[in-house]
Amino acid sequence: MKYIIIGAVAGGASTAARLRRLDEHAEIIIFERGAYISYANCGLPYYIGNVITERNKLFVQTAAAFNTRFNIDVRVRTEVISIDAEHKTITATNLETGETYREVYDKLVLSPGAEPLRPPIPGINNEGIFTLRNVTDTDTIKKFVTTTKAKKAIVVGAGFIGLEMAENFHHLGMDVSVVEMGNQILAPVDYPIAAIVQQHMRSKGIYLHLNTAVTGFSKENDILKVTLKNGNQLEADIVILSIGVRPDTKLAVSANLTLGPANGIWVNEFMQTSNKDIYAVGDAIEFTNPITQQSMITYLAGPANKQGRICANNIVLGNKQSYKGAINNAIVKVFDMTVGTAGTAAKHLAAANIPYVVSTTHNGSHAGYYPNAKQMSIQIAFSPADGRLYSAQIAGYEGVDKRLDILAGIIKNNGTIEDLMEFEHAYAPPYSSAKDPVNMAGFVADNIMQKRLSVFYWNETTNIPPTALLIDVRRPDEFEKGNIQHAINIPVDELRNRLNEIPTNTPIYIYCEAGLRGYLAHRILKQNGFNEVFNLSGGYYLWQSCTAEQQLLDM
Amino acid sequence: MKYIIIGAVAGGASTAARLRRLDEHAEIIIFERGAYISYANCGLPYYIGNVITERNKLFVQTAAAFNTRFNIDVRVRTEVISIDAEHKTITATNLETGETYREVYDKLVLSPGAEPLRPPIPGINNEGIFTLRNVTDTDTIKKFVTTTKAKKAIVVGAGFIGLEMAENFHHLGMDVSVVEMGNQILAPVDYPIAAIVQQHMRSKGIYLHLNTAVTGFSKENDILKVTLKNGNQLEADIVILSIGVRPDTKLAVSANLTLGPANGIWVNEFMQTSNKDIYAVGDAIEFTNPITQQSMITYLAGPANKQGRICANNIVLGNKQSYKGAINNAIVKVFDMTVGTAGTAAKHLAAANIPYVVSTTHNGSHAGYYPNAKQMSIQIAFSPADGRLYSAQIAGYEGVDKRLDILAGIIKNNGTIEDLMEFEHAYAPPYSSAKDPVNMAGFVADNIMQKRLSVFYWNETTNIPPTALLIDVRRPDEFEKGNIQHAINIPVDELRNRLNEIPTNTPIYIYCEAGLRGYLAHRILKQNGFNEVFNLSGGYYLWQSCTAEQQLLDM
């Protein structure tokens, strides 16, 4: 058997290694256009930021070591330029020598990845405007920063990689602005969770320019001028364009492989393309999202690695192992915070016409009585019909990654909010509370499902009818520090004795800091003849973050 | 409706609070023998060790605040001394005044917890020998340590609380010995994982006396002498007895409630005892373990809290919500390490005659190229028939709690090792690797299931027949630093060229540091005509920890 693999990083190298373990005697050739294989794409921003100090650490394998260990013919600096699917051959060009040659294959695997978008904005080819995808890009950026002693950076695009670059430039002591066309950072995340992180970034001194696009670049006296759609002009020594990627499908097209509706390479559940002898994995493929049932592309290393193993299994053992699709469980460190998302955001559920309910809770990362507990905010979206969990998004500090992975496991399993309530976590004071934040998210959602709790949302406070009553049930000292306009203050612990102050024939909107006391007040009122009672989901804390960000947007 | 609850901490207070939220107008009385309600049992060792510095923090609620917030009649220092189930009354004694009185109930909830064992060992009543269960015990111990300026502590019993006490005494600058009757610390955990933690404790200067029981105590000149079964005598200023607890079933017995085979209060899935008007939750009940199907007692705060909520639901809404049992997901910090277990340990599977396979893997807490990744060791046990995951045990540093909770979720769901392989984790360099340790554990188990990998275990190295070959496939420098007796060294990367050095007609045992390179060597050999090949599960690292601990035991 002769296997050829195109692309020697996450998906490709994983496929190659597993192929070898399954078939010691096959001939395996792996082609890589770049000079390096098996590198840590995900570590590149941290190497630029000197968080990773040794360049060597970026290479999980070198071509020589990979060859020695796996007896794989690794051809770096060699680009596959076309595929002749009919004759089962590929044509490759050695980029060092210019030599072009053919290789036949029995089975071919494509893992060409994705390429960063670089739209034809005027002036985009000025020196100092970079995209970041591979080691060469990294070396170039690092060298530019060092030699020009760049002090001011602009990151265009506030996605995961953009935020990592913003943090790493800041870590180098630079002055950093982020420009984002959307009205929030991190498009896969819903607004409230993004707002919390935006507040944190601003507190670290990052300038956020949201809701505005770059319309042009120019360069004067070594200084890049970045013109924004809102009329502003920013200056920078370096610009990173991080506005997204698109699947690299050139070869697939050359081989007449079917592309899907999302413009990625179409594969079946066995990672097999429309040609039975060609498989494909990684950023270049699209797959059915298990929640929306829509075809989508996942740009994540975990899925690419797993697909590689599945692909190799199916090639050697026959199509037996199905890939079940990714729910896009993704996470990023943003200074001291961690933010992550799994499943389908509320806004995307709305766009896909899937009915959902959202609930936000804030809880400690571990027991409050044990030192250094930090609050995290969990937003879940679930089906009002059967409680199925559609998504989880978390912003916080310690322990965010844990809760995200727990919730991702439940989402992937088609679990419901019952699974959140019942989740049996490991509890000792340094790790959690007797009720884990995951359980709490479940309890609150269950109360909503069982109609024991009616909620309203931060962006609905402005719609509260003038006839309604807005009650802040926090302590007076909390109320004094800041509250929502028109609210009156009745602390929850006084409520039972002050019911006579509240009219029964008007809707009552309640809030507290996080939501818990508001819920208790809600229970008291509902069982005392007040019929229309609503509690602010996420409480004053969420309202405040969202409102502060909204005001900055509106400015 | 009139609800009475006995015991006002984890299970009892949770039940009471939820009862109030479900039924604002019920009369709710909660009895507590001690002076405090709603305290953080789990924080007590850390308060003794001055990690938690404010005593106030131990109280999640006070009697007064609980009364104000929930309108619950809280009666502290009041012991319920009997239940008359026929007439639905309880008799209580006010421990301050000695007054004894009756209260009728519609529904009664028992959450009396468990009591520490204090066996009749000679001299056990000497001053300075304590058990730790509640705030009073804590105050007593803390006062004793402070006033006597205790320098030397002995902890008898190396369970979760015993280890926490050992660490906290050490944190106070004391000289700490742990005496344990079993041949390892942490009985719920299997030997290899315990061995790793034991090595860590010894490195911190804790003296471990395993495989020996305390046979007597005496006191001379204010110094406690602790005599061990192995003939040794230790000295101490203070002794903590932490050898286990038993469910407090006195009241249940007085009410003729059925006890179960594990001597806890029997309840059905609705937390209802054999008397339909009496429910029970927490440490005092027993429940069917979902893996072994045996009735067992869970001494954990998470389950107690959850049972409380379920119990309240069933009381107010009718028996609708089933409790599904606990898999005993438990965790403890041991100095810099974290160790945890979920599900049924291999040794307990063996005792229950459930066939299982064990696999141990070691992986980084996060990407190796990002600073401060730490290795963790995961041992899983699964069904050889269908891959069902029975247990997960982990010892390591950062990120152990995360993987334990992920695996616990899979165990609870009757998941299989396929779920481990497919687990879609959130990956960015500070949080994980492209293949999470959970995935890795799954891949290796899958290879074992698919008979693509045959393993042997650390305690089988002494049984390797003299005719067999033991190959260390690590690098020569690793081999030189220490190896297993009789091993020859053929680094995995040289193996393909040195096959002629290896006889084909003899069993071959392979090991490397963690297991990965051994597996690669195993694949190469198996596909080159070597039929009997075995790879050391957990590698040299696990072998070394276990062997070092075994040698100390045998001394």
Ligand SMILES: Cc1cc2nc3c(=O)[nH]c(=O)nc-3n(C[C@H](O)[C@H](O)[C@H](O)COP(=O)(O)OP(=O)(O)OC[C@H]3O[C@@H](n4cnc5c(N)ncnc54)[C@H](O)[C@@H]3O)c2cc1C
């Ligand atoms: C800066 C950065 C940070 C990231 N951080 C994260 C993160 O934290 N978490 C996460 O999950 N994901 C992250 N990702 C995404 C992750 O790296 C990708 O999802 C993953 O690498 C995709 O694997 P792949 O094999 O499809 O593509 P790649 O890993 O990109 O590999 C494709 C390779 O194919 C080669 N190639 C393409 N065409 C040809 C050809 N015709 N001939 C020869 N070679 C060819 C390319 O040169 C490239 O090296 C990050 C990506 C970047 C760029």
Ligand SMILES: Cc1cc2nc3c(=O)[nH]c(=O)nc-3n(C[C@H](O)[C@H](O)[C@H](O)COP(=O)(O)OP(=O)(O)OC[C@H]3O[C@@H](n4cnc5c(N)ncnc54)[C@H](O)[C@@H]3O)c2cc1C
């Ligand atoms: C030091 C320590 C550390 C721990 N650490 C952890 C940990 O890290 N993680 C974890 O999950 N679990 C831990 N636990 C266990 C956890 O605290 C228990 O599982 C949990 O508290 C059990 O809840 P419960 O309501 O059944 O009993 P308890 O919380 O013990 O409450 C029972 C209460 O009932 C009262 N009572 C009993 N009989 C009567 C009566 N007749 N009349 C009136 N009152 C009565 C008792 O005084 C007691 O206050 C720890 C326990 C201790 C002691």
Ligand SMILES: CC(C)(COP(=O)(O)OP(=O)(O)OC[C@H]1O[C@@H](n2cnc3c(N)ncnc32)[C@H](O)[C@@H]1OP(=O)(O)O)[C@@H](O)C(=O)NCCC(=O)NCCS
């Ligand atoms: C490393 C790389 C070359 C692939 O190599 P790989 O051999 O498949 O992966 P790993 O080194 O992680 O090893 C996994 C294998 O070791 C096995 N293994 C791991 N620990 C083991 C142990 N203790 N005992 C036995 N086997 C073990 C696993 O079962 C798996 O083998 P399998 O797939 O045959 O079941 C490829 O993943 C790569 O290039 N990665 C870097 C690029 C990248 O992913 N970038 C994006 C993220 S930054």
Ligand SMILES: CC(C)(COP(=O)(O)OP(=O)(O)OC[C@H]1O[C@@H](n2cnc3c(N)ncnc32)[C@H](O)[C@@H]1OP(=O)(O)O)[C@@H](O)C(=O)NCCC(=O)NCCS
């Ligand atoms: C605290 C204690 C008194 C019980 O109180 P509780 O009110 O049930 O628990 P919490 O304060 O954690 O609040 C949970 C409730 O708040 C609700 N809640 C939490 N966050 C919320 C939010 N943001 N919005 C709305 N509701 C919220 C939950 O839904 C839950 O209510 P429900 O059960 O009616 O669904 C009891 O658990 C206790 O005594 N604990 C300390 C003792 C102990 O557990 N010891 C062992 C461990 S150290």
